[in-house]
Amino acid sequence: MTLHSSRAPVIADVARAAGVSVPTVSRVLTGAARVSDEKRAKVLKAIDELGFVPSAAARTLSWGRPQLIGVIAGNTSRYGYAETVRGIEEGARSAGFTVTITVVESTEDEEVGRAVSSVLGQSIAGMVVLKFDPPGVAALRRIPASIPTVSVSGVREPGVPQAVLNESAAAREVVGYLLDLGHQTVHHVRVPPSRKEDGRTTGWRRALVERGRAVPPIIDATWQPESGRQIGLALAERPEVTAVFCGNDEIAMGMIRGICETGRSVPGDVSVVGFDDHPLAGYYNPPLTTVRQDFCELGGRAYRMLEAMLQGRPTNKYSSIKPALIRRESAGAPPAFRA
Amino acid sequence: MTLHSSRAPVIADVARAAGVSVPTVSRVLTGAARVSDEKRAKVLKAIDELGFVPSAAARTLSWGRPQLIGVIAGNTSRYGYAETVRGIEEGARSAGFTVTITVVESTEDEEVGRAVSSVLGQSIAGMVVLKFDPPGVAALRRIPASIPTVSVSGVREPGVPQAVLNESAAAREVVGYLLDLGHQTVHHVRVPPSRKEDGRTTGWRRALVERGRAVPPIIDATWQPESGRQIGLALAERPEVTAVFCGNDEIAMGMIRGICETGRSVPGDVSVVGFDDHPLAGYYNPPLTTVRQDFCELGGRAYRMLEAMLQGRPTNKYSSIKPALIRRESAGAPPAFRA
DNA sequence: TTGAAAGCGCTAACAA
DNA sequence: TTGTTAGCGCTTTCAA
Secondary structure, three states, X not given: OOOOOOOOOOHXXXXXXXXXXXXXXXXXXXXXXXXXXXXXHXXXXXXXXXXXXXXXXXXXXXXOOOOEEEEEEOOOOOHHHHHHHHHHHHHHHHOOOEEEEEEOOOOOHHHHHHHHHHHHOOOOOEEEEEOOOHHHHHHHHOOOOOOOEEEEEOOOOOOOOXXXXXXXXXHHHHHXXXXXXXXXXXXXEEOOOOOOOOHHHHHHHHHHHHOOOOOOOOEEOOOOHHHHHHHHHHHOOOOOOOEEXXXXXXXXXXXXXXXXXXXXOOOOOOEEEOOEOOOOHHHXXXXXXXXXXXXXXXXXXXXXXXHHHHOOOOOOOEEEEOOEEEOOOOOOOOHHHHO | OOOOOOOOOOHHHHHHHHOOOHHHHHHXXXXXXXOOHHHHHHHHHHHHHHOXXXXXXXXHHHHOOOOEEEEEEOOOOOHXXXXXXXXXXXXXXXXXXXXXXXXXXXXXXXXXXXXXXHHHOOOOOEEEXXXXXXXXXXHHHOOOOOOOEEEEEOOOOOOOXXXXXXXXXXXXXXXXXXXXXXXXXXXXEXXXXXXXXXXXXXHHHHHHHHOOOOOOOOEEXXXXXXXXXXXXXXXXXXXXXXXXXXXXXXHHHHHHHHHHHOOOOOOOOOEEEOOEOOOOHHHOOOOOEEEEOOHHHHHHHHHHHHHHHHOOOOOOOEEXXXXXXEOOOXXXXXXXXXX
C-alpha cells in the first residue's frame, strides 16, 4: 500500500529517498556532471520507485532555454495541416523539443490575440506558423520580432524565413498537361485563399496567358466537399467546360460526384484535377489526377530552419519544395478529341 | 527601429516602467486584489507598450494549479482522432485551459515512457487519453493514479472514467440492416484493433449469432486504404461474398475501388458499409453507407468529465454516445434478390 | 491599497 | 565528486 502521496513527487523527495543532495539528483537527471556510480544507482532507484518526473515548468524557468516549440495553425484536422504539423513534430521531437499547437479560428483581433498570447505565454524557444489561410497570416503579424519564427506557406513572401511549397509551378504543370491533352482552356475552382491570391491560382492564370488561352472567371468554393458537389452540378450543364483544376482534392472529389449525379462522366465529359494528393485520392472512383504535396517534408524543413535560427546558424530565407503532378484517371482528352 | 530588446519583457520590467512594485503588476494581471485605478492604468499601459506576456512556466510554478490539459493520442491526422482532439480542445479552451497533445507511436516501452513523461513533465492539471489503438491503451496504463485522467474509447472498460462511443450497438444495427436487405451473412474487415476485440467486431459477431447466421472469418486490414483495395480485389473473386462491413470508411473506399477494378459493381454485386462517416464518405462514388460517429462531441464529453473531476464534482463512470447508421448508396439487396 | 519577503521545482556557479 | 547558495518569473502571504 504505497497509497496516495497526495502530491506528485519533486526532486527533493528523490534526494531525501536516495540520501543525497538535490543538485546531485539534478546531475543524474541532466547528465551535466559526473556522479559516483553508487549514488547514481540510488538516485535512479528512488526516481523509479517514486515515479518522479521532472517539472518542465521549473526546468524552463531555471534553464532559461525553453524546450518547447509553438505552432500556430488555422486547423488541425485537414489533411495538409495535420501532415505539416506531423513533420514539424517529428523533427522537433528528435531534437528533444516538445511541440504545442494552438489553433486560430478567425482573423478577428480578439481571437488572434488569444491564440498568440496563449502560445507566447508558454515560454517557447521558437515558433512555426502555418500561413495556409487568413487566420494564420493574421497570427504571424502579431508575433513579436524577438521570437525566432519560421512560417510555412504556398507562396514566397517577404518576412520571416519560410518553408514553401511551389504551388505556382505545380499549377502551371497541371494546366500545361490539360492543354496538351487537347482542352481549349482550363477552369479553376479555388478554395478560400490565404491572401489576395494563392500560388495555385497565380500559376493557373499565368500558364493560360502564356499559351494564349482564355482565362475563365474564377469559381469560389468553401472548404467543404459539398461546395464542390454544387459547383459540379452547375458546371455539368455547361458543355464548353471540359477541364477543371480544383484548389484541393476534397473539392475535386465533391465535384466529380456532382458531375456524375447529372449523368455526365469524368473524365469522359469533363476532366477534373485536384491538388494535395489526399490519401484517398488514389482510391476515388475514378482515381484522382492531382498534385502531390509533401506536407510532412514541408513541416520538417520548417523545423530545421527554426533549429538553425535557434542555434544562431545562418539559414536560407526560403526552403522550397516542388510538388509533383500525379497522373491517374480523372483527367483525359476532351470529348471533341474522342468523337 | 525598436530593435532587439534582447530578451522578452518580464514582470519586473513592467513594474519599473509603470513605477509600481512587482506584486502590484501581478495583482492587475490576476485580478486577485484591488488596485487603484491610477496604478492599474499605468500598469496596463506599460504591459501594452512592452508587449509583455506572463510566463506560463513561472506562473505554473508559483501558482501550483497548472492550466494545462494533456492529451495522449496514437495519431493526430486521422479523421476520428483529429476530431476528438478538436472536441477536447474546444471545451478546454472555453474554460481557460490550454491543451497539449503528445503522440505515442508504438507500444514499445521506451516510446510509451517518453510520451507519458513528456506530458507529465509539463505540470498538467489532468489528462485525456485516446484509447483507439494499442499505443493509447499502453500509455493509459503508465499514467500514475494521482493524475486526474479520462479516457476515450469505442468500448466500455473498467478503469478511469471514459467517454465512449457505443460501437457495438452501431455494428449490430449495420448487420441487421444488411441482413434485412436479404444478405445471407455479412463479412467483416477490421482495422487494427485497440485490444483483443473492438466494439465494432463484437457487435458484428453478436448480431450474426443472434440471427442464426454463419460467422465468416474476420479479415484483417491495416490503416491504409491500399489494404482495403487489396482485400476488395480478392473478395470480388468470391461470389458468395455479398455484403462487407468495414472497420472504417477509408478501408471501405479502398475496397470499393478494388472491387470496381475487377469489373464487379457496388452495390450491384457487393454491398459495402463503412464506419465513422468520414467527411468524404457522402461524396464517394457511390456515396458510402456508413455509421456516423460524433467524435467531436465525444471529445467534448471527455473534457467535461475531466473538468468535473478537477473541480471535485462527481462524475459518471461512462458517458456514452450511440452512433447512427447513415444509409446512402453503397449497400443494397444481394444479386440473388435482383435477378 | 501597497510593498517587502518568501517560495514554487529546478539548474548552475561556486566551494569544499 | 559532492553540497551550499543563488536565482529563473511569478504569486502569495504578511505588514504597513
